[in-house]
Amino acid sequence: MAVWGERLAGVRGVLLDISGVLFDSCEGGGVPIPGSVEAVARLKQSQLKVRFCTNESQKSRGKLVGLLQRLGFDISEGEVTSPAPAACQILKERGLRPHLLVHDDILSEFDKIDTSNPNCVLIADAGDAFSYKNMNKAFQVLMELENPVLISLGKGRYYKETLGLMLDVGAYMKALEYACGVEAEVVGKPSPEFFKNALQVLGVEAHQAQ
Amino acid sequence: MAVWGERLAGVRGVLLDISGVLFDSCEGGGVPIPGSVEAVARLKQSQLKVRFCTNESQKSRGKLVGLLQRLGFDISEGEVTSPAPAACQILKERGLRPHLLVHDDILSEFDKIDTSNPNCVLIADAGDAFSYKNMNKAFQVLMELENPVLISLGKGRYYKETLGLMLDVGAYMKALEYACGVEAEVVGKPSPEFFKNALQVLGVEAHQAQ
Incomplete structure (x- = not known):
């Protein structure tokens, strides 16, 4: 002691x-x-x-x-x-309307956010929702923006579950950064x-x- | 002329x-x-x-x-x-047994390759097969290897289809590189x-x- x-x-x-x-x-x-x-x-x-x-x-x-x-x-x-409430604050302050690629279980955190006619993409640890179709949609939204903004809730490489290591949002953030030639804004640690x-x-x- | x-x-x-x-x-x-x-x-x-x-x-x-x-x-x-036949040549020369994350339509190119007890991961433009589950499996295989080898058939960011731009294998290569802290070996252009x-x-x- x-x-x-x-x-x-x-x-x-x-x-x-x-x-x-x-x-x-x-x-x-x-x-x-x-x-x-x-x-x-x-x-x-x-x-x-x-x-x-x-x-x-x-x-x-x-x-x-x-x-x-x-x-x-x-x-x-x-x-x-x-990170989700912190991101909502940023979205409101900057007038950003996100295309969301997130897990269904945190959609409720964005209830009060305007997601019509998106002018940015926000990704989080979406798990199985990181399908090719969903990733491609997020990619296409970014590519259509004049000033693409990608917000990532964290940039972890992986995390541990009882069943083993699991890919985290950072991997998918890197995929979109590379494909679109953008740098993500990370909300959350670090x-x-x-x-x-x-x-x-x-x-x-x-x-x-x- | x-x-x-x-x-x-x-x-x-x-x-x-x-x-x-x-x-x-x-x-x-x-x-x-x-x-x-x-x-x-x-x-x-x-x-x-x-x-x-x-x-x-x-x-x-x-x-x-x-x-x-x-x-x-x-x-x-x-x-x-x-790239697939070129990759098969490399796999044979180096005694590599790949875990394959590829489109079903090119599986036949690897017919003569030993894929038991994998000691590397090979990815190609897998399209819809780039599910979270499949990406996570490829990630876990790499993380369990003492000397992780990731082979990527190309490193394109995206390609054009009649319906629009589509994410290419390079994005997923970057995701695995980041998650596992490895650098992929690219087979194919450039x-x-x-x-x-x-x-x-x-x-x-x-x-x-x-």
Whole structure:
């Protein structure tokens, strides 16, 4: 504890990842990583401010939090920073109307976004929805735009499920970047803005966070 | 004709592309590009040696040539350099057993290749077979190899069909390169070996070809 005490000197807040850190997802649910339920409970009982910071983009925040609660975690929707709400903010600020290539389970996050006559493409970890047909449609939308804008919720290479490694959105982002000759704008980790936003909600400076 | 005479001074052979040059493909067939049937006929009546050099990897050479013949082109299978046979040569030479992610229509090109217990991944323009499931399987095979080898038949960004632009194999090559941290070996254009092989068959040096 003395070592931890030293390491935590000056630390006021903790950002926790979710997938692969608190739990491994699997078909229809997930499995907590041993010790993680207790670790979250102890952190929340401490003086430290805690926020969950995830690139999860296959599930809405509501669904993700519901799953975590069922697995025994003390967590609420308001404690989670995830890329879809951050992206919605950007879309609104810049008057962007996305063609969405996302998992059905996060479509609800874009309920209030105008998707008519798209002037950008937004992709997330779409899983099986990354079909050739859907990828080709996203590609064609980008190629028809005078100033193509590609927004990607994260740029992960892969993630771990109980069944093994799974291709993440970053691979498909690279495919569209190459085909269209564009560079994607990444919303989510490791974008500094994403972390800053999470810290701002906690009221903690970057040097005070772990 | 005088201008052409000058431009062709010293030229003994001509390599012709096929898709997008001789014809545009479409669902179930293709449409010749105006003037191309006649141009091929005139070239073949001339003193020039002619060979067709294509990255087409959705159809076997047999099917491609059959289609071109139906469209009116004077062409035979032996006159075509395409990436699948070139790849088979490489696989045999290096003792590589591929996990194939290719279109059903070119599976026959790999009839004589051992695909058991794969020690590499080979991708081609697989069209609808570029599903998430199939891409994920190719990714997992690569990740399990100590020395991952990814072979890509071409690295085109997209090609034109009568219905519009279509994502080509290069986009999916980039996706796997990024996810696995590997660099693909490209068989087909623009690889110099591929052109050299086509010229060798013609018996023409590079400086004598157009």
